[in-house]
Amino acid sequence: MGTQNVAPGDYRERPSRLTGAVVWTRVATGAPSDTRPVLPDGCMDLLWTEGRLFVAGPDTHAYVPPDAGGRYVGIRFHPGTAPTFLGVPAHELRDRRVELADLWSGAEARRLTERVDDAGDPMAVLEAVAVERAADAGPPDPLLSHIVSSLGAGHSVARTAADAGVSARLLHRRSLPAFGYGPKTLARVLRLQRALALAREGLSYADTAAVAGFADQAHLARDVKELTGVPLGTLLGGGGGGGGSGGP
Template sequence: MYREWPSRQVSAVMWHAAAASPTEIGHRVLPDGCMDLLWTGDTLLVAGPDTTAYVASWPLGARFIGVRFTPGTAPLLLGVPAHEVRDRVVPLADIAPAARVRRLIEYVGEARQRESALEEVAAGWAERVDPPDPRIRAVARHAGVGVPVATITEEVGLGERRLHRWCRAAFGYGPKTLARILRMNRALAMLREGTPVATVAATVGYADQAHLSRDFRDLAGAPPSALIG
């Protein structure tokens, strides 16, 4: 079982996952340019941005809570460049002071409403840092609708090489990879709404339906039809 809902306190999505039966012990995690803070039941982990999908294996009865930060947000809160945790899930204690992490683990572990406690942890981080550079959202917004990298560099006032370094720190990968991942997620959202594949491919910038299918297999590890349900 998996469900998510918008956070009321931070620029993020809250989620809850559980394996209540043998048919729920795996969940396909798609790359989306985001980073997550996870509560596993006894510790806190950080999931970096993924470049390809993977199937998370959950022990039967396992329950997880998470905060999925919008693209480019988590590195500022955590104080770690996104590319350093790309395609990795690491203990929060690996990237934050151990004493601080112990206090957070105790706080979440002892809370009656752990979803709320985890959300409050994220909100506390957000209160202690400056707001994200508006160019972060501008890059994600432009990349998500297929704006060419050359145009993005002009819009945000960065040279192409500097933009690439800046994107690796904020999102985990360069603008071209970010655009490809965000395009796939936009296409998937449209497909789940019932939009015909041909229309989706043309709308989000694929050359044709075959191009869309290839990109899904490369990034999501499955054809679009396997992800719509």
Template sequence: MYAEWSPGASLADRVACLWKQDCAEEGTQIVVPDACVDLIWGPEGPHVAGPDTGPVPVRMRAGDVYRGIRFRPGALGGLLGVPAGELRDERVSFADLGLPADLTLEALAERLRKSAAPDPAAPAIAAALRSGSSVREVAWDLGLSERHLHRRAVAAFGYSPKTLQRIVRFQRALSLARSGVPLATVAAESGYTDQAHLSHEVRRLSGVPMSGLLVAA
């Protein structure tokens, strides 16, 4: 069983949610890209799951327990001492990043206060790319060169602007589909050329068709 809840006011600007998963039976769960970084306590020990660019199958056994803290896209800041780009598609132990295994929410909040703040442009970058603006348009609107935008996006999100756009568009489509919106409408409202384009991108990013993601949810 999976559940998530609010992190509380002291962390809400940086943390999307706290979550837990208790596995009742053996199986494989596919983790899909969401532009987030998670701190995870699980059977393999505490580790950081960096921003993914493709599906990650996780083999779970009956009785396995997972707990996590999910950061908002671009909100990691200097907490781990490395830019998000160095964590892309990686799973790194707490020990390798200088985090205590028994990290509490209070200690996390204190570490966040003492670490470098996230790029203040990160929310605007993500929102503009999610709305369908081109990389050139986003750079122009923020007063940046495309090269500078690329560097800031990789540091904050772990992705180039084009990859970030694909992933936030995919997540918007997934949210709409899970709410019951017809796939043709999902494609149009998420910025895909047509439903075939949506289907192609969903398979590239998740490894399964949209129907598979909806059943899993």
């Protein structure tokens, strides 16, 4: 799916050929009404907009892009997989948007930027770049995959470590460079995403809290406000949390 058929303000995504990743495209109008917060999801993105390649690091709170129009294409990596692709520990990019030329050699970044700039379908080319580099990086670390699946299922950090046969200290040490923060923060972020998905399916807030693993509805409300900056009702009512970790 190319970006040329995307209307201003539209956001679209599809599963990537890279396991666990998503490729997406968005045409921003630059109007304040078109600016939506990007919510923490444990992921990192490689993004392209005309003449630029940059990286969105893992967020600990909602990111509000500036009111800038333009076409954006991105690949959102499965939690824990982007640092291998980028060659940079995730915690160095936490809550940051960084030019790719600041992470890689300027010549390599320029070559890749020109390759995407010249493409008729920037989404396909950006995805191909990611697939090529992933093939060189080798298979994902099974411990990191276990951490994501266990915490994503609502298991505690202690159980996640025990099931993996490692100490909680080692789990934390491995999590920082992979996810950008420790397993407790990752668990909160994944629980937030799980709760939002349930609420959007029509569950009441009380049932959402219970199913997602919160102590009660008040706990859900506090976490949503702390991580997104807005109340749950406002977030869902306004359709906030659009995909893509974009923005200049």
